[in-house]
Amino acid sequence: MSNAPPERADSGALQELERDPASRKQFLKLMGGGVAATSAFSIFLAACGGDDDKKTQSTESTSTAATQESGDIKIVNYALTLEYLEADFYQQVIDSGLFKGAQQSLIQAIGDHENQHVEALSGTVSKLGGTPAAEPQTKFPIDNPKNILTLAATVENLGAAAYLGQADKIKNKEILAAAISIHSVEARHAAALNFLTGKSPTPDGGFAKPASMDQVLAAVKPFIVS
């Protein structure tokens, strides 16, 4: 889509996961994955994969510490993929020229936040010694302002629920701190967009509901081209 970079040769952690049955199994277990999770996740891997057959030098070292760290890397790469989707969506909306004035300003501000999240998460993965997930190619229905804002609200509510679903699974407390500082910003975006589209800013009531990785991946699948 818009300005997707050329195929990246580096293998994302998700792809690495695909090649490593042991860690994939463990990952699915971590995510409470059953059959449904497996299929949604496989689809996501297929969608995200760069089909680069060249094996990287990632050897299957599974010391306990490395396993813990790799769990966090996978979660951060999952978040990174969602942020790529969001950032790309807002870029496409801005490029469409369908918004003006205050609404355009809000969309730009939100898009800018998502770009900052992408940078931060990508940097975090690198810092942890992992390979940042590649930017997926996306496709969003950019038709009219009303539908776009409704889709934006859907995406943001999903994003907030996705972060909430991972909070208690993150092991490194610095990564946790970073994730929750993004989580509440996604929640702000979601509430603002809900409010502006005439929906309740708090659709779950007094307690927000988390979404599991498989739920989220299934929901974003229609927007991923490759």
Added chain:
Amino acid sequence: MSNGNMAASELAAVEIHGMDRGAFVMKSALAVGTVYGVAAVGPFVGKALAASGDVGILNFALTLEYLEADFYTQGMKLNLGGEVAKFAKLAGAHEQQHVDALIATVKKLGGTPAKKPTFKFPISNQATFLKLAQTLEDTGVGAYNGAAPAIKSPEVLAAAGSIVQIEARHAAVIRLLNGVSPAPGAFDEALMEAKVLAAVKPLIKA
């Protein structure tokens, strides 16, 4: 902390600190438990909670929720416009739900829930109400975000997360009603205890 200010000193007594190595090891053990199921980790949870500051953090949150709930109750007595009044009612109901949930959680962990302090809010009209509402909701978000990494029980962390998301949503709506950006930045600040206290202490009467 000034003497005789019970609620404030209680808040001050709560130390939101980073984890020491032992706590980190324990947290890792708990995190492993999330992989293999709650049952397997049951004994660890009990031990960890008994030794941890989770009750203290929950009571810290409870006091803030008391404050917010009372704030909206007081606010609804003002002559608020339709949209603002509707929001005050909605948010006030949520804050009361948070109060109830936190009290129940503290009790479940064997702790004693913090008592509700007496508050005094400098609000006299819609403008002053909206201004203070924004401060309180943004402070609430920062307080939860600041405390979260120190929470030891994954269950308590998940509960705090589901509450802070609502505080963030309230903050966003209030900010829109105030005509400012719903999200002041790409990353919400994590407030440490002293900053939270500085924001709320003037509102606590006794």
